[in-house]
Amino acid sequence: MGTTEATKNSAFLTGIIASPYHLAYTTQDGTCYKVFVSVRRLSGVEDVIRVIVPESCLADTVDATGRHVTVKGTYQSRSRYGREEKKRHLDLFVYADVFTFTDFGSGAADTADGSTEGDGKSSNTGTDINHLVLEGFITKDTMFRTTPKGKKITDFMMAVNSPDPKHPNYIPCIAWGKNAYLADTMTKEYHIRIEGRIQSREYDKILRGDNGETVAQKRVAYEVSCSSLEILETAEEARGRRQREREEKKNGNAA
DSSP, rough: OOEEEEEEEEEEEEEEEEEEEEEEEETTTTTEEEEEEEETTTTTTTEEEEEEEGGEEEEOOOOTOEEEEEEEEEEEEEEEEEETEEEEEEEEEEEEEEEEEEOSSSSSOOTSSSOSSSSOOSSSSSEEEEEEOOOEEESSEEEEEEEEOOEEEEEEEEEEEEEEESSOOEEEEEEHHHHHHHHTTTTTEEEEEEEEEEEEEEEEEEEOOOSSOOOEEEEEEEEEEEEEEEEOOOOHHHHHHHHHHHHHHHHHOOO
């Protein structure tokens, strides 16, 4: 397809840090921290996005709430078991490769090693940057619907490759207007490329307690709102290509 891994999953955000750092997890590769970044839309609505930051990207973990930051990385998902609902959930987050403070008037951007780069001139007014590029495959048939306000929307789930081929990133997406009609033609296994933004929305989750009482809890859902959608291969074309690749590999091994 002529694309690199970087163009198959690329996230770029600017915004305001909206929470302290919290320990996310520790692996043999090091410690990662969770932080939320508030990204302002042109309308003034703010999307509060979960970001996972490796310790190597941070100079320290002192509370930086209110500082302006630039984040570059990939959009990823992780499945976890919810004890209250007793089912699995999909956690969505930007995994940061670059996490740089760019406070207005600072004259420089703070980096993990304490050095500076650029002019650091950015503002927490106006519109922040929230740009995402993903390439992957549709995992199930899409769902076309009309909102109460008459807007046409198609919901779909796409799988984007990760370094672990057994655990791709599953990303929920929505397409609007003419993209909604195009997305409605897609079926499972379509190979697509999208550009858009990460959006968050609050909703009430109704939970039932052990005694039968119901409790409403505030939850946040994340999805990618598509600004452009391109079909790279139909399901039939994708299956044919994979079959040819398997045969070529088999013939190569036999040789």
